[in-house]
Amino acid sequence: MDPLRQNKLDEALVKIIAYDYQPFSIVEDKGFREFLKTVDPSYTLPSWKTLSQALLPNMYEKLRAEVFVKIKNASAVCLTTDCWTSVTSTSYMSVTCHYVQDFVMTSHLLDCFVLTDRHTSAHLLSELKRVANEWGVSDKVVACVTDNARNIVAAVGDQLHWDHIPCFAHVLNLIVRAALKEIQDILQKIKAVVEYFQRSTVASDKLKAIQQQMGQEQLCLRQDVATSWNSTYYMLKRFIEVKDPAIFTLVLINAPVSALSTEECEIVQETVDILKPFEEVTVEVSTERFVTASKVILMARGLQRIVARHQRNPSVHEPVQKLVDSLMSDRFSKVxxxxxxxxxxxxxxxxxxxxxxxxxxxxxxxxxxxxxxxxxxxxHTEEVEGQDPAAAASTGAMVWEDFDKTVINTRPSSSTDASTSSSSTAxxxxxxxxxxxxxxxxxxxxxxxxxxxxxxxxxxxxxxxxxxxxxATSVPSERIFSKTGQNITDRRNHLSPSKVRELVFLNANLP
Structure with a gap:
């Protein structure tokens, strides 16, 4: 086979591993080998060892060099960072970089690596400094966006002396999580209902049948996760969407969980309506393809106005009113x-x-x-327009003595001061x-x-x-952990930290 075509197919194979989270052992799978043989019998399929130890590292280094050149041309960068623990109890830290290139928002993952020590501010400081130095951006960082954990705030602001920007999505998460405590009992009942339908095949099948009989779309209930408030919002929203068939199913099969009362369902509906703007803002500020920091002040004020409107039109349900009062947080006051x-x-x-x-x-x-x-x-440099320098030099100083003495105090004391004054005016x-x-x-x-x-x-x-x-948020770093989690699967649970690092980098930065 032509070497150029062999290289292109090798690169495509690496992308299958990086993009699609396939294991290196795919090159040994009978079906995959048969497929490639059918597509191109002349292609020599590399061994999994060659794929892992040569082809993948080569593409990683090549892409890393390309990204380095792009970032080198940036005049200023914003970093985000976050930490995460995988299902294998391994701690990872990610660092992303954002800058304006040719008037387009541009983002790259710089690194996603294992944290081998405690998450102290000193250790986080050391790792952030290492990444910034490796990528040559230490003197370009205009801001670093993180959550408000004391260790990372101390590392970024107090020790690295970068401007720390609190993650707006994290701030919203704290505000809404605190407010949701006002309906905690109802949340627990809904979670129990969701878990029951997810655990019971009989119940889930009956729910689908009843939805069909009612002419409704067959939707499954959704469970929330502790770290994301909007997952709770989606759980409540979905519950309202399937409320009638779900409650009817629970009663019909005499399920060992409590169905919600009419009043509790009304409270859930009101909560969903109140939290909808918070969810919309969270989604909008979490993008990295568009300008977001400039929206934070307006969005914070907008949310305050919406909450104030709910306060002026109080709910008949006391838990909802307490939830609204809690949403009027002073965390927005200094934005x-x-x-x-x-x-x-x-x-x-x-x-x-x-x-x-x-x-x-x-x-x-x-x-x-x-x-x-x-x-x-x-x-700006001063120029004497319309005058021959040679003529000026030959003119006797005595002729200009009186004029020079007159104007000397009206000029800036130095050319530097004149330049500064001109620059400030401009x-x-x-x-x-x-x-x-x-x-x-x-x-x-x-x-x-x-x-x-x-x-x-x-x-x-x-x-x-x-x-x-x-x-506006550190969500770009958090998204990396979703990719990291997909890399560490049952078929890829023996990946070394260095391989995870390379795979995640390729997945995040390949076009």
């Missing part, structure tokens, strides 16, 4: 004071200063952005003109606007790249 979020909001042409409730916070954001723009503004003029621009429609792409207007707002555009690259 405008998180400087990088304020800057990102102001630099989003959809929002600017209009997103702020606190005028002082908006003005502070404008000042910070203007100062940053002035700092990066190109130096930055202020740019900022003033930018703020005077009409707001972009909310559904528009802010980065596309900056692409179009970058020739006009050159320095602000450079500052923008250091703010709109910030993501």
């Amino acid at each position: 405008e004071q998180i400087e990088k979020l304020g800057d990102a909001t102001c630099l989003d042409p959809r929002f600017k200063k209009q997103a702020f409730v606190n005028n002082m916070a908006a003005d502070d954001a404008v000042k910070r952005i203007t100062a940053a723009a002035a700092h990066i503004h190109p130096s 930055a202020m003029m740019e900022m003033r003109a930018y703020l005077a621009e009409p707001l972009l429609s909310r559904g528009s792409d802010p980065l596309a606007w900056w692409r179009m207007c970058s020739p006009v707002y050159k320095t602000l555009c450079e500052v923008m790249k250091t703010r709109l690259c910030i993501v």
Whole structure:
């Protein structure tokens, strides 16, 4: 076979392992070998050892080099990180990188590796510093987004001195989890019902039959997970959707679990309605393909207004009213004071200063952005227009003595001061003109606007790249663990940490 074609098929085989979570032993499976023989009899299928020890590492190193070059060209990056323990009781840590490249949000997994020591702030600090140094981004990190665990907050903010941004999805999780305690008894009853239907084949089959008789779609009940509040929302939402056939089934088969009363079902319905905006916000801010940090202030305020509306129209059910009161959390109160979020909001042409409730916070954001723009503004050198340098040099100094003495105190003390003054003025003029621009429609792409207007707002555009690259949540790092968990399966339970690292990296970064 042509070596080039052999290499392409080898790479495709590695992608099957990385993309589809297939075991290396697939090359020994009779059906797979027969399939490849039918497709291309000339292809020499590598052994699982060659696949694992040569082909996979080679593709990993190749892709790593490509990603490194891309990140090297980024002017600023935002990192996210999180930790997770697998079903094999192995602890992993992931680090993702986000930046604006050619006016497009770009994301990469930098590393997903085993944590071999306790999760102390010192150990997390050491690992974060190692990853940042390996990828050459130590001096480019403008923010690091994590949950609010003390160890990681201390490592990021107190020791690495990176700006720490609290994960907005984590904040929402804490708020809603606390509020759901007000209907804990009802939640437990629903969980018991869900578990019963999942455990009992007779009950689940009867439920499907009754749904069919009622002309309803055959939907299964959903169970929640302790770490994700929106999974509880989905559990409640699904329960409401199948409420009538589910309760009828429980009564019909005399199930050993308690069915919900009419009042309890009303409470669940109201809870779902109240929590729906929280779920929508969680989904919207958890993306990594679009600008998200600039939305946090507006979304926090929007959720507060919705909750306040429910408070003004109290529920007849006391548990629901207590849940609503709990949702009016003071965790939202200082969101405008998180400087990088304020800057990102102001630099989003959809929002600017209009997103702020606190005028002082908006003005502070404008000042910070203007100062940053002035700092990066190109130096201006003084020129004497229309004068021959040779003629000026030959002219006697005495002729200009009186004039020079007159103007010397009106000039900046040095060329550096003059450049700084000029840069500050230019930055202020740019900022003033930018703020005077009409707001972009909310559904528009802010980065596309900056692409179009970058020739006009050159320095602000450079500052923008250091703010709109910030993501609102650490969900990108959490998603990596979903991939990691799928890699460690029954057929792949003997993977070494180094192989998991390579496979997850390929899965996350391959186009």
